[in-house]
Amino acid sequence: MSSKYIEIMEEIKLQLENGSLIAGSKLPSIRQLSEHFSCSKNTVIKAYVELEKEHLIYSVPKSGYFVVNEYQIEAKENEVIDFLSAGPDKHVMPYLDFQHCMNQAIEQYKEELFTYSDQQGSFTLRVQLVKYLQNLQVFTKPERLVVVSGSQQALNLLVAMPFPNGKNNILIEQPSYFGIIESINLHQATAFGIELSMDGIDLDHLEYIFRNNDIKFFYIIPRFHNPLGHSYTNREKQKIVELAEKYDVYIVEDDFLGDLDPDAKSDPLFAFEPSGRVIYIKSFSKIFLPGLRIATVILPTLMMNNFLRYKFSSDFNSSALSQGALEIYLKSGMFNSHLKKIKEIYYTKMNHLQDACEELLPANTHYSKPSSGFYLSISLPENVTAKQVVHMLHEENIYVDDASRMFLPEYKKDNLIRLSISQVEMRKIKTGVERLAYSISLIDSRKNQKPSNLFLF
Numbered sequence: 513m514s515s516k517y518i519e520i521m522e523e524i525k526l527q528l529e530n531g532s533l534i535a536g537s538k539l540p541s542i543r544q545l546s547e548h549f550s551c552s553k554n555t556v557i558k559a560y561v562e563l564e565k566e567h568l569i570y571s572v573p574k575s576g577y578f579v580v581n582e583y584q585i586e587a588k589e590n591e592v593i594d595f596l597s598a599g600p601d602k603h604v605m606p607y608l609d610f611q612h613c614m615n616q617a618i619e620q621y622k623e624e625l626f627t628y629s630d631q632q633g634s635f636t637l638r639v640q641l642v643k644y645l646q647n648l649q650v651f652t653k654p655e656r657l658v659v660v661s662g663s664q665q666a667l668n669l670l671v672a673m674p675f676p677n678g679k680n681n682i683l684i685e686q687p688s689y690f691g692i693i694e695s696i697n698l699h700q701a702t703a704f705g706i707e708l709s710m711d712g713i714d715l716d717h718l719e720y721i722f723r724n725n726d727i728k729f730f731y732i733i734p735r736f737h738n739p740l741g742h743s744y745t746n747r748e749k750q751k752i753v754e755l756a757e758k759y760d761v762y763i764v765e766d767d768f769l770g771d772l773d774p775d776a777k778s779d780p781l782f783a784f785e786p787s788g789r790v791i792y793i794k795s796f797s798k799i800f801l802p803g804l805r806i807a808t809v810i811l812p813t814l815m816m817n818n819f820l821r822y823k824f825s826s827d828f829n830s831s832a833l834s835q836g837a838l839e840i841y842l843k844s845g846m847f848n849s850h851l852k853k854i855k856e857i858y859y860t861k862m863n864h865l866q867d868a869c870e871e872l873l874p875a876n877t878h879y880s881k882p883s884s885g886f887y888l889s890i891s892l893p894e895n896v897t898a899k900q901v902v903h904m905l906h907e908e909n910i911y912v913d914d915a916s917r918m919f920l921p922e923y924k925k926d927n928l929i930r931l932s933i934s935q936v937e938m939r940k941i942k943t944g945v946e947r948l949a950y951s952i953s954l955i956d957s958r959k960n961q962k963p964s965n966l967f968l969f
């Protein structure tokens with residue numbers, strides 16, 4: 513049956529999108545389509561069954577297949593404007609293609625995928641990953657890669673394990689990804705913060721911290737930062753690596769969205785010190801399928817054995833089934849075409865969100881201006897807390913995130929909200945920002961109201 517059924521599905525989806533097929537219309541008969549696509553009737557039936565599972569079409573016994581009423585779906589979707597969810601856009605998750613790769617992987621590797629496997633990750637996948645990473649200006653070899661169960665696992669293990677510099681403390685940008693803060697808390701590690709704004713970090717202050725605070729590693733999200741959306745320039749990245757080298761600090765570089773960078777000249781920190789100072793982590797969760805729980809980490813040779821001991825005691829090995837299928841997805845070129853598609857989608861959504869912020873947000877709010885990625889953050893006026901805004905919008909089924917959990921206690925800010933563009937539909941962005949702007953102004957004006965004389969006593 514191969515991938516012909518996917519071709520049929522894609523063709524029908526295209527016609528639904530461009531309006532050639534409208535709600536209620538009857539689809540061609542199974543015989544017509546099998547002739548048109550020169551394939552078996554079973555292949556057409558498979559395509560129709562899959563489209564039915566996606567609730568795009570329905571069947572009427574003895575009559576055929578029909579397009580579902582899009583208004584029913586829209587009415588349901590219209591209820592929610594989701595700037596909160598941070599998984600990839602569910603409309604572009606390539607799970608049908610991936611299903612195909614899973615089947616192929618099982619055919620190719622058979623029982624190997626269902627027993628214990630290499631702790632470091634399958635070698636053939638690591639070879640594919642090395643090739644893929646070259647697109648991100650990351651040049652390394654399979655021996656230095658470990659396949660991990662999500663980048664969160666790599667972070668958690670790095671927080672827990674000793675480093676060759678024998679130092680104890682961790683430095684993180686403020687704010688930062690909540691998952692690293694949780695790992696630090698649970699391991700009772702000591703963390704220092706360095707303030708990050710859309711203008712970057714103070715490099716003199718960074719040097720001061722490196723020199724004086726026994727820093728084991730500096731955890732950094734160099735592109736499309738979570739939650740700010742900030743990206744460093746190449747010059748800044750180079751300088752940070754130089755300082756790390758000078759003061760014997762390791763860098764843990766979390767390049768979770770690097771693949772979306774529209775600037776082909778932007779380098780990761782890894783490119784400035786490929787031989788071990790920078791530990792590079794690449795997640796596939798945002799650009800691909802988070803449920804696979806697959807990411808990779810590049811380690812200095814010096815740390816490999818110890819990292820593998822920690823990894824082994826955590827989960828033996830990462831899912832061999834996910835690894836086998838990802839290998840085939842990468843090798844077939846499907847990954848690169850998927851990436852091309854989503855790069856465009858997220859770039860467009862992010863621009864649209866910024867246009868809406870520019871047009872609608874009150875003048876006393878400040879928002880970041882990332883060139884792509886998932887996140888844009890908004891600093892609220894002094895009188896307005898993120899908690900109030902989240903609560904007020906929640907009542908209207910508009911979801912945004914309060915970023916206060918993304919700070920260490922001494923850096924805590926309660927007036928930052930994070931918007932994610934990954935799951936929100938393009939056509940809802942402007943309405944969402946309109947409602948957000950209204951809520952901010954309303955809360956702000958209430959706070960600014962002078963109490964009546966009655967309460968002055």
Ligand SMILES: Cc1ncc(COP(=O)(O)O)c(C=O)c1O
Nearest residue numbers: 662663664689738768795797807
């Ligand atoms: C910056 C950052 N790093 C890592 C992760 C964890 O990703 P994974 O699914 O690869 O564990 C996330 C998830 O949201 C994230 O935002």
